[in-house]
Amino acid sequence: MSTFVVVGGDAAGMSAASKAKRDDPDLEVVVFERGEWVSYGACGLPYYVKGEIQSLEELVSVTPEEFREERGIDLRTGHEVVAIDPDERTVTAEGDGRTVQESYDHLLIATGAAAVTPPIEGIDREGVYTLGSMSDGAELREYVARARSDGQLRQPDSGPACQFLEECAGPVAVVGGGYIGVEMAEALAANGFEVHLFQRGDRILNGFSEATSERVTAHLRERDVAVYLGSEVEALAGDDAVEAVVTAGERVPAEMVLVGTGVRPRTALAEAAGIELGETGAIAADAYRETSEPDVYAAGDCAEAEHVVTGEPAYVPLALTANRHGRAVGATVAGTPTAAGAIAGTAAVKAFDVEAARTGLTDHDAAREAGFEPVTETIDAKSRAGYYPEGGTVRVTLTADRGSGRVLGGDLVSEYGEGAVHRSHALVGAVTEGVSVGELSNYDLAYAPPFNTTWDPVLTAAKVLEGRL
Amino acid sequence: MSTFVVVGGDAAGMSAASKAKRDDPDLEVVVFERGEWVSYGACGLPYYVKGEIQSLEELVSVTPEEFREERGIDLRTGHEVVAIDPDERTVTAEGDGRTVQESYDHLLIATGAAAVTPPIEGIDREGVYTLGSMSDGAELREYVARARSDGQLRQPDSGPACQFLEECAGPVAVVGGGYIGVEMAEALAANGFEVHLFQRGDRILNGFSEATSERVTAHLRERDVAVYLGSEVEALAGDDAVEAVVTAGERVPAEMVLVGTGVRPRTALAEAAGIELGETGAIAADAYRETSEPDVYAAGDCAEAEHVVTGEPAYVPLALTANRHGRAVGATVAGTPTAAGAIAGTAAVKAFDVEAARTGLTDHDAAREAGFEPVTETIDAKSRAGYYPEGGTVRVTLTADRGSGRVLGGDLVSEYGEGAVHRSHALVGAVTEGVSVGELSNYDLAYAPPFNTTWDPVLTAAKVLEGRL
Numbered sequence: 001m002s003t004f005v006v007v008g009g010d011a012a013g014m015s016a017a018s019k020a021k022r023d024d025p026d027l028e029v030v031v032f033e034r035g036e037w038v039s040y041g042a043c044g045l046p047y048y049v050k051g052e053i054q055s056l057e058e059l060v061s062v063t064p065e066e067f068r069e070e071r072g073i074d075l076r077t078g079h080e081v082v083a084i085d086p087d088e089r090t091v092t093a094e095g096d097g098r099t100v101q102e103s104y105d106h107l108l109i110a111t112g113a114a115a116v117t118p119p120i121e122g123i124d125r126e127g128v129y130t131l132g133s134m135s136d137g138a139e140l141r142e143y144v145a146r147a148r149s150d151g152q153l154r155q156p157d158s159g160p161a162c163q164f165l166e167e168c169a170g171p172v173a174v175v176g177g178g179y180i181g182v183e184m185a186e187a188l189a190a191n192g193f194e195v196h197l198f199q200r201g202d203r204i205l206n207g208f209s210e211a212t213s214e215r216v217t218a219h220l221r222e223r224d225v226a227v228y229l230g231s232e233v234e235a236l237a238g239d240d241a242v243e244a245v246v247t248a249g250e251r252v253p254a255e256m257v258l259v260g261t262g263v264r265p266r267t268a269l270a271e272a273a274g275i276e277l278g279e280t281g282a283i284a285a286d287a288y289r290e291t292s293e294p295d296v297y298a299a300g301d302c303a304e305a306e307h308v309v310t311g312e313p314a315y316v317p318l319a320l321t322a323n324r325h326g327r328a329v330g331a332t333v334a335g336t337p338t339a340a341g342a343i344a345g346t347a348a349v350k351a352f353d354v355e356a357a358r359t360g361l362t363d364h365d366a367a368r369e370a371g372f373e374p375v376t377e378t379i380d381a382k383s384r385a386g387y388y389p390e391g392g393t394v395r396v397t398l399t400a401d402r403g404s405g406r407v408l409g410g411d412l413v414s415e416y417g418e419g420a421v422h423r424s425h426a427l428v429g430a431v432t433e434g435v436s437v438g439e440l441s442n443y444d445l446a447y448a449p450p451f452n453t454t455w456d457p458v459l460t461a462a463k464v465l466e467g468r469l
Numbered sequence: 470m471s472t473f474v475v476v477g478g479d480a481a482g483m484s485a486a487s488k489a490k491r492d493d494p495d496l497e498v499v500v501f502e503r504g505e506w507v508s509y510g511a512c513g514l515p516y517y518v519k520g521e522i523q524s525l526e527e528l529v530s531v532t533p534e535e536f537r538e539e540r541g542i543d544l545r546t547g548h549e550v551v552a553i554d555p556d557e558r559t560v561t562a563e564g565d566g567r568t569v570q571e572s573y574d575h576l577l578i579a580t581g582a583a584a585v586t587p588p589i590e591g592i593d594r595e596g597v598y599t600l601g602s603m604s605d606g607a608e609l610r611e612y613v614a615r616a617r618s619d620g621q622l623r624q625p626d627s628g629p630a631c632q633f634l635e636e637c638a639g640p641v642a643v644v645g646g647g648y649i650g651v652e653m654a655e656a657l658a659a660n661g662f663e664v665h666l667f668q669r670g671d672r673i674l675n676g677f678s679e680a681t682s683e684r685v686t687a688h689l690r691e692r693d694v695a696v697y698l699g700s701e702v703e704a705l706a707g708d709d710a711v712e713a714v715v716t717a718g719e720r721v722p723a724e725m726v727l728v729g730t731g732v733r734p735r736t737a738l739a740e741a742a743g744i745e746l747g748e749t750g751a752i753a754a755d756a757y758r759e760t761s762e763p764d765v766y767a768a769g770d771c772a773e774a775e776h777v778v779t780g781e782p783a784y785v786p787l788a789l790t791a792n793r794h795g796r797a798v799g800a801t802v803a804g805t806p807t808a809a810g811a812i813a814g815t816a817a818v819k820a821f822d823v824e825a826a827r828t829g830l831t832d833h834d835a836a837r838e839a840g841f842e843p844v845t846e847t848i849d850a851k852s853r854a855g856y857y858p859e860g861g862t863v864r865v866t867l868t869a870d871r872g873s874g875r876v877l878g879g880d881l882v883s884e885y886g887e888g889a890v891h892r893s894h895a896l897v898g899a900v901t902e903g904v905s906v907g908e909l910s911n912y913d914l915a916y917a918p919p920f921n922t923t924w925d926p927v928l929t930a931a932k933v934l935e936g937r938l
Contacts, residue, residue: 011923044856044918058856179917308913319923320916341911348915357915387513387527421920422891425927428914429898442810444777445897446817446826447789448648449513451890454480454788458894 002027004333005091005104007081007269009033010040011319012300012326013110014062017073019330027334029073030102032093034080037134038064043319045137046180049144050187056134084109084273086293106295106333109270109283110326113263113301113317120175120259122236128257131180143256144191170255171196173245175233177204180260182216182351185225188258189352196226196252198233198245207347208358209397211378212413219354228252263317265302278304280315287339289329297332299325299340308342308432309361309408310370316345344431345409348421355416357424360409360431362399367408372401374408377465381457383418385449392418396461398427398437402469405436410461419451426458437466470497473802474560474573476550476738478502479509480788481769481795482579483531486542488799496803498542499571501562503549506603507533512788514606515649518613519656525603553578553742555762575764575802578739578752579795582732582770582786589644589728591705597726600649612725613660639724640665642714644702646673649729651685651820654694657727658821664694665721667714669701676816677827678866680847681882685820692821697721732786734771747773749784756808758798766802768794768809777811777901778830778877779839785814813900814878817890824885826893829878829900831868836877841870843877846934850926852887854918861887865930867896867906871938874905879930888920895927906935 004020006013009031021029031038041059048056067073079095084107092101115132117123129140147170172188174181177199189195197204197220203213204220204227220227228247235246236257245252265282276292278284283298285291287306291298300322307314321343328340346359361367367374376399384391392415399408407430414420430440441462447454455463473489475482478500490498500507510528517525536542548564553576561570584601586592598609616639641657643650646668658664666673666689672682673689673696689696697716704715705726714721734751745761747753752767754760756775760767769791776783790812797809815828830836836843845868853860861884868877876899883889899909910931916923924932 041854041856041918041923043916043923044854047857047918052858053856061855318916320913323923324911342913344913346913346915348917348920350917350919355920359913359915385510385513386530387510387522388516389521416919417886419888419891421915421917422888423894424915425892425895425912425925426898428912429895429902429904432908432912433898433902433904435898435902439901442793443894443897443901444789444811444813444815444828446815446828446890446893447512447787448817448819448890449510449516450819450885451817451824454510454512454792456894 002105003103004029004106004108005102006031006108006110007091008110008112008300009038009075009077010110010112010300011322013108014039014067015323015326016108016110016299016330016333017067018071019327020334021072023331023334023336025072031073031075032079032081032091033075033077035133036077038067038075038077040134041319042132045131046183046187048137049140049184050190051144056138059134081269084269084296086273086275086296107297108329109275109291109296109298109302110300111266111269111302113265115259116262116264117259118261120233120236122238122242123259125236125238126241127255128236128242128259130259131184132263140258144188147193148191171253172256172258173198173252173254174258174260175245176260176262177227178206178260178262179347179349182220182349184258184260185220186352189223189225196228196245196254198228198231198247200232202230204229205349205356207345208356208411209362209376209378211395211397212356212358212411215395215413216351216354216356219352223352263301265315265317267302270298270302278313280304280313282315284313288332288337289325289340297329299329305340306342307361308344312370314343314345316343318347344428346424346428348424350416353416354413355420356411356413357421358409358411359424359428360399360407362409362411367399372408373403374399375402375465375468377461377468379457379461379464381460382453383414383457384451385453388449394418394420394423394457396457398461398465400437400465400469405438405466405469407431407435407437407440412457423456423458437462437469441466470495471574472497472499472572473575473577474571475500475577475579476560477579477581477769478507478544478546479579479581479769480791482577483508483536484792484795485577485579485768485799485802486536487540488796489803490541492800492803492805494541500542500544501548501550501560502544502546504602505546507536507544507546509603510788511601514600515652515656517606518609518653519659520613525607528603550738553738553765555742555744555765576766577795577798578744578760578765578767578771579769580735580738580771582734584728585731585733586728587730589702589705591707591711592728594705594707595710596724597705597711597728599728600653601732609727613657616662617660640722641725641727642667642721642723643727643729644714645729645731646696647675647729647731648816648818651689651818653727653729654689655821658692658694665697665714665723666694667697667700667702667716671699673698674818674825676814677825677880678831678845678847680864680866681825681827681880684864684882685823685825688821688823732770734784734786736771739767739771747782749773749782751784753782757801757806758794758809766798768798774809775811776830777813781839783812783814785812787816813897815893815897817893819885822885823882824889825880825882826890827878827880828893828897829868829876831878831880836868841877842872843868844871844934844937846930846937848926848930848933850929851922852883852926853920854922857918863887863889863892863926865926867930867934869906869934869938874907874935874938876900876904876906876909881926892925892927906931906938910935
């Protein structure tokens with residue numbers, strides 16, 4: 001009997017374990033997870049902190065008991081793998097006060113990513129949080145609940161901004177304007193906090209176009225979030241507890257600070273075992289997610305993946321890739337070699353009443369490095385027929401290669417519910433298939449007055465960009 | 470100076486005229502339109518009848534004055550073209566009590582389609598309407614307004630069904646369960662009418678999958694529309710005015726009947742000029758929309774188009790195709806030969822609180838005729854993350870070729886606002902590019918909890934169908 005050992009019990013790990021066991025029930029599948037939570041939707045944590053989700057259990061798609069009893073997986077929570085020996089084909093794990101060794105025929109490293117804690121003075125003070133794990137989510141929710149029960153807060157969503165600051169709960173700060181930063185700004189503001197968001201660079205949502213960043217920034221400000229751009233945080237000042245965020249130019253009081261400055265792949269275990277990392281710093285793996293060591297795979301937030309446009313490795317740690325690549329490894333291990341598929345760097349975010357999605361290669365420097373001559377165009381278009389009683393504006397930014405016309409990437413932003421995210425499905429296909437803007441502009445996309453203008457905004461953007469090439 | 474003559478001033482005609490004049494300002498562009506309205510959104514008429522749009526003018530995207538004064542187009546409304554002479558390169562038109570002849574270098578036939586009036590006894594009675602033109606829309610709106618001012622109607626959207634029929638406005642009937650039938654059922658029910666919908670076939674929305682038809686039918690019934698399936702209308706009974714709809718098995722009272730049994734291409738003018746029709750009965754045209762006569766083009770609802778999956782001619786008269794093909798003809802006529810692009814038969818519809826879209830080749834007989842071995846699978850999936858506080862169900866039906874795995878077509882249906890229509894953009898790309906279900910299932914589609922599950926329903930459907938091939 002063959003043994004498949006998985007290190008890490010979240011999206012990639014449990015997808016692989018489940019798929020492998022389902023496809024080959026004779027396979028022995030052992031999963032080591034150092035925490036107690038498995039297979040949870042970390043993407044839901046901001047909504048838990050916000051109060052839209054009532055318990056952490058709701059974020060768990062399959063419980064440990066179900067994995068064990070219904071799926072026949074030997075899931076060992078509370079066990080941390082401390083060493084991998086690729087020559088002996090063993091892993092060493094510690095748990096329940098003991099050290100165990102397990103042999104494997106196939107091994108998956110799915111150790112995920114850790115929140116980056118930047119070297120800011122005072123980052124260890126009380127009241128400074130990150131949001132990477134379920135326990136982080138629990139702590140933040142407790143903080144919010146405490147502030148609310150102290151009666152400090154204005155009613156959620158009661159805006160406009162707290163007019164009499166001395167009556168309000170202490171201001172809070174978010175450091176970092178990525179997905180987590182933006183989602184947490186919403187979660188905190190919705191609970192009545194006065195929120196200050198600090199972004200080191202000159203715009204939030206770096207992976208998006210400037211046009212989209214601007215629209216989201218304007219909306220955050222409309223919703224009374226104070227957004228500081230080009231504002232590197234130098235210190236989190238205070239005694240034991242944090243009291244203020246200090247930048248080069250300002251000192252902004254804050255009773256709580258959420259640091260959301262990105263994640264880095266957890267690679268220490270793989271490195272110690274002599275497994276190669278890629279240029280991105282994440283674990284290198286081939287199309288089947290096999291690493292430099294035979295029968296050792298890596299998937300999810302600890303690994304790089306092939307970018308669909310450049311064909312080069314990229315590090316974009318997101319949930320769908322983890323699920324999809326984990327599943328492919330499971331199929332491969334169970335006997336059907338399955339390529340995991342490339343990534344397009346697609347991502348979506350909701351911020352209050354706007355939604356946005358991006359995909360592909362949009363950064364001009366990166367595009368030029370990959371041999372393209374990028375041209376970008378932004379259009380604003382009605383989200384529904386002009387005469388239809390509802391509707392808003394979809395902003396589409398599209399980047400193509402001047403020579404070939406190939407769609408390299410793009411993004412969309414609209415009011416929440418006006419379809420920026422789902423419409424981006426059209427761009428993902430175009431980016432993946434290497435379609436030109438001319439071809440895209442001829443797509444027979446669905447039209448009816450409640451859903452778009454006769455030319456969907458995606459088509460209009462393609463037409464306009466085609467005219468610019 | 471070269472002259473471009475256009476017959477018909479709606480979507481295809483005015484798109485062509487505008488594009489040609491913009492690309493080549495030296496071109497003389499003459500448009501003959503027999504009515505007074507040009508460039509209007511007929512797709513909006515149901516919403517005008519419903520009362521969500523307040524004036525017919527709102528449906529007009531560009532006015533005749535703007536075409537004449539700002540775009541430099543010689544637009545002659547109230548002029549009907551009665552003959553085309555391809556040998557002499559002239560058209561003969563009647564208007565203002567005179568007959569005029571105009572020479573052309575390029576000619577576009579954009580005569581559109583007419584509502585089919587099936588051979589039903591009594592179809593000429595008072596109170597029987599179709600919905601093809603602006604004047605049809607005006608008449609229907611007047612009917613609704615009259616009934617409402619008579620105080621006959623319950624409050625719009627006050628549902629449930631009229632409990633005491635003697636107090637209600639007369640019941641009304643819709644004959645035909647296509648887009649117009651379904652949209653008009655909503656428009657009439659929202660105005661307080663008791664609506665009876667008759668469909669000859671065994672399900673409504675023929676072009677959609679059975680799974681989608683069933684869901685929409687169930688929803689219409691939830692909203693108190695009486696849906697009669699497999700119910701061919703034999704007569705519209707009454708004296709002068711219609712009083713009842715008579716089928717083989719029933720006689721259902723109706724004070725008004727809307728007949729929405731499809732459209733047929735207006736081809737008489739082309740036929741009389743010796744221009745070839747295709748097998749579909751619409752005007753045949755090549756990739757540039759040129760007909761059997763040199764320099765005579767046909768576009769929009771009067772013409773067939775190439776189907777993106779079969780490569781064969783198909784007749785799918787819809788707004789985007791008319792706009793797109795008209796625009797391509799305009800570019801060609803102005804000196805840049807521009808292929809008009811194939812169609813995928815994509816269509817979208819809203820019915821009360823559900824939305825649906827379809828694309829591609831989904832009919833099994835047609836697929837087999839085109840040399841495929843079709844396999845179809847339907848899945849129901851959550852529209853958002855399971856833990857997210859809002860959300861519903863997206864039903865995806867996908868058809869692929871067993872041998873190649875190629876996605877041939879599919880449809881989606883969801884609650885209104887849950888994204889069935891915009892998500893269909895992913896299928897349009899897959900159908901257009903000849904992508905396999907395995908490739909589609911690996912698409913890096915945008916994900917965030919407010920918009921989908923980690924695997925968007927489209928991906929789940931592709932995965933499930935791949936497993937069936």
